[in-house]
Amino acid sequence: MSAAQSTEKPLDPWQNHSSTGEIRKKDLLEEFVWTAGDVTVKRADRSHYSWAKTGLRLEHHIFRGHFDLQSVPQFGTLFIAGPRYAKVFLNGKLLGSNSTNPEAPINFRVFHFDVGTALRKGDNVLAVEAIRGRGVVTGAGSEALHQFGYGEVFAAKLLAGRFGNDDAPPLVVTNSTWRSIAEPKKDDWQSPAFDDSAWPRVESLGSIDGNIEFRQWSVDAGMYGWPGYTGMSSFLRAIPIAAVRVTRTYDGEGQLQHVEAITQEHAVAPFTVELTAPHPTDEQAPAMLVDFGKEIAGRLVIDSGSDQDATLSIAYGEDEMEAMATGLTPGQRGGNYLGTNLLDVPANGRARGPKSAFRYVRITFLRGAPRIPFRSIHAEAITYPVKYEGGFESSDARLNRIFATAAYTAHLCMQDDIWDAPKRDRGRWAGDLDVEAGTILGVFGDTFALEDTLRHLADDTAPGQAVNGIGGYTAQWITTLAKVYEASGDVAYVRSEHDALRKLLATMDGSLDAQTGLLRRDSKGWGFVDWAPGLYGATDDTFRGSTLEFLRAYEAAPALLRAAGDEAAAKQYEQRAQTMREAARKTFLDLVTHTVGTTWQINSMAVLTNLAPEDNDAIWSQVLAHVKQDTPQDQVISPYFNAYVLDAMSATGHQRTALDWIRTYWGGMLDEGATSFWESYDLRWPKSDPHLSLQADGTSGYFVSYAHGWASWPAPWLQQNVLGVRATSPGYASVDVHPNLLGLEYAHGSVATPHGPIAVSLDHAKAWTMDLPAGIERARVFLPGKSEPAILTHSGHYEFAQP
Structure with missing residues (x-):
């Protein structure tokens, strides 16, 4: 029998999932861009510019994009991704600036800004000053992947809605029409009246989710805050995974209520966090450690039931100690792999954490309303849809x-x-x-x-x-x-x-x-x-x-x-x-x-x-x-x-x-x-x-x-x-089967082939059987104690006397 037929609850959640899983809904229009003529991976002297040295390549790059509005929306939220540092102007008005710690495991971040009253009817200009990030280890790979590794990517997207409304229409996105220059000579580049027509157009790497290279080597681990970004290829699926227990809690300057709701499908009352201090430190804030029961590949998902935005910090771990670790030492010996990361959760909305593999998540509740109810805290497994054609049970x-x-x-x-x-x-x-x-x-x-x-x-x-x-x-x-x-x-x-x-x-x-x-x-x-x-x-x-x-x-x-x-x-x-x-x-x-x-x-x-x-x-x-x-x-x-x-x-x-x-x-x-x-x-x-x-x-x-x-x-x-199945010609046109219990009382299972599974059942006290799918032209079965193999040339169910 195959693994899928076992009566024991399967380890792989995909085997127990009733639907096909969530797919990537649509390709995003926004593109990763960078300043033309200043791409490290294309330079002959690129070996002088290591991705790992935080003090290299600190030039200020200026990006400018124009867009026209027939009417001004009531709300707008701007998202910026890529640089370790960004200073953002809309129509000459400073929206804000953000930076990341270049020593952190993830220093590629998504920043978001409320555009307030900066939008206007007619021509609008978005101007961003940026410094490339440190990058990540990429090993061997394509030129696009290495450019990502050097941190030389920038993306922007302005939505006509509040933070959390990912379905709001985009007003402007980065594409090949934007212009950029490094180290501008004039200091009025942020002005909407500034003439950027002499600046070269940016170099585009294409859609942020249109290239499988952008999802290798954790280069996009920091993209979890980008609206509409799923971080998976179109052939992958996402399925929800519930937590099985909360192993540690700490109330600190607050209180965790109805913690059991996190693990219950139909909880009587929602999990709720009360914050008695408006801005507790990370050490004072309420926190808990959530266990999903097994290793999963995916990310944490937070569904808020609060009418105010909230900020959490999360840290993954493949075991409890990694999730609880906070420090980084040379070689990351004592720190969790992706570090501790801030997660902004929109009011009555959903936020996802970075992609990785983990079993445990440490969650610290930093800011939000005095009382924050949560509809759900669960994991989202990213999985490749497969069928367990082969199996083994003994x-x-x-x-x-x-x-x-x-x-x-x-x-x-x-x-x-x-x-x-x-x-x-x-x-x-x-x-x-x-x-x-x-x-x-x-x-x-x-x-x-x-x-x-x-x-x-x-x-x-x-x-x-x-x-x-x-x-x-x-x-x-x-x-x-x-x-x-x-x-x-x-x-x-x-x-x-x-x-x-x-x-x-x-x-x-x-x-x-x-x-x-x-x-x-x-x-x-x-x-x-x-x-x-x-x-x-x-x-x-x-x-x-x-x-x-x-x-x-x-x-x-x-x-x-x-x-x-x-x-x-x-x-x-x-x-x-x-x-x-x-x-x-x-x-x-x-x-x-x-x-x-x-x-x-x-x-x-x-x-x-x-x-x-x-x-x-x-x-x-x-x-x-x-x-x-x-x-x-x-x-x-x-x-x-x-x-x-x-x-x-x-x-x-x-x-x-x-x-x-x-x-x-x-x-x-x-x-x-x-x-x-x-x-x-x-x-x-x-x-x-x-x-x-x-x-x-x-x-x-x-x-x-x-x-x-x-x-x-x-x-x-x-x-x-044990089952003894091996192909002897390409595509399993012919096979040899050398079954051997090797001291087991019984063993049965199957091996996947292009023609369907070959199933073998062995028992020291019963007849041995084999099911041969159509398409296999010849099978030789070598039974213990027999001097000559049995030759099978037709599909069907075969039974052999117990050796």
Whole structure:
């Protein structure tokens, strides 16, 4: 049976949702713009202008937009987004100024101004003085994304209504008709009579929600206050998520009343905040900590029932300690990832917090009416609509929960393309994708987001450059493409990516040493294999591991090239793989131990590339048989590379040991309260504040993700090794099924295919069954104790005597 058929309440709220979810209603007209000729990413000397240095690029940019009114509306609200500092004039009247803390995690903000009586009939002029923001980390990406990263975007929108009336008609929005200049020579630029006709028109990046790049890497986390902005692609959906409990309350200079209403669908009385001090400090203001019961990707939603505007501060956390943290230290070790953020809630209106991943939210009630009732405080999950075509259920409740959590973890990362994580980095990473693809294909059978992610990764990588700036990730792009093709059989898609494939193979070829046939130690790109000592940076193991990742990609490339009709290149890379394998075997294998060093990671990759199959028993007995974490001497490994360790254990015939390691390692996260699987984990790390102890990027802290797609491999592993289903030709035209209970009493589930799910049911005391959908031309079923496989050539329900 599939996961969706289980009688247990599903972990993923999308499985239990009765509607299709809210979609993005309409595209917004306003555009992100910047001063033409002064875009950092287009400068040859852009490396001198780091996004991270707050004291760089402090020029004052002036933006002017004209609009005509036939009549003057009674109310008007202006919204400004982008700059860290803005001083705003309408028809020469100062509306106000605002600034953000450039050291804060989010310094890209939305400001709003009541235009009062500044509007007039006829020609109106909006003039804004702005300073670019600090920007955000963007990793690899498009030019538009990097421009966003440098903080060089500006947007304005003036609505003919009060704050909170998002449906009011726009009077003016930023577009390519605006004019802008940096460092004006005259000081009357704010005057409506000033002649700006000689100023150049702005450079437009397009609609603020019209480019998927604007939603990568948390660059738009500060856009939550923009009217009508949903922050999600048209293919995503939003569903409401109720809080399950309020874990902490503090009345301070006020009182929290009917707190229980937050978790009740039909509360007798609404949750209400009374403020006894008109402007309490953050320390004095009433506050509470809300728990949504599980990791979600989305944002907080506040529905006010007050006739006055209110101001709250909110802080997200993937656990309680992150949500309660207020400080920031180097590496964000002790601070919550997006910091503490102000949220303006309109009278009788709705406000949304920033997008991120969280379970807990700390809410502090700062300003508003003396008595503020709330219609609702809930979360809005942003989700990619999927169907759980694949599933797994067995006699081991721990494994069942591991499967569900792994599948949910991958689903959380299916956002505006496939991300590494919904909290950080919220970006496309080819290495993470190599693991995520197996989960997404086996559980959901979805290819759209995977194909779109691969396409963007390739398009954003210049010739000769490594994908994501990491040599091994160029190889992982190719192995992920191979997984997608194997599962989908989509020849047209492979052909559409032929040029990208050849470009990335050429980049890999250019990184090889002509003499040795191995990866050059000075090749372009940062060295990364895993977040473990000695496996990133310029180390011997990083060199060996990256070379074997190259070999794995060269092995996968010929089938892709043949699908694209490029037989000559296919033969070329078959030879290249053979040459590299021989060189790596000669250089890397220890002739005494018959292993490749001592690390679990490198030896696993040696097994998976068939470096020396005759030495797999030695690799097992001397290295992989000792995978554990209960002494200080045991090795460090991330959930990411544990995926390849599991596969290497299986390839050496030790599936039972791999299953036990899943129970121990991934089960360890469950024992520590995980509702999704983490970016990093070690069974020996401290348990009192486990999130603070998670290590990645050479440091540790709350910034490390509690939901990371590269930790989802147990789901496809269980499908492939217990249910035993594997494609043997592209698109599941043919399959091999090697069912194996591995000590379980029973196991049943399914694997997604383009033809529908293959369902397998195993029981140590009953007949075994399999349902084969139409479209699968041939299935070989290898039953334990049988010398020859059963050959199936027709769809339907099959029953086999219990082995």
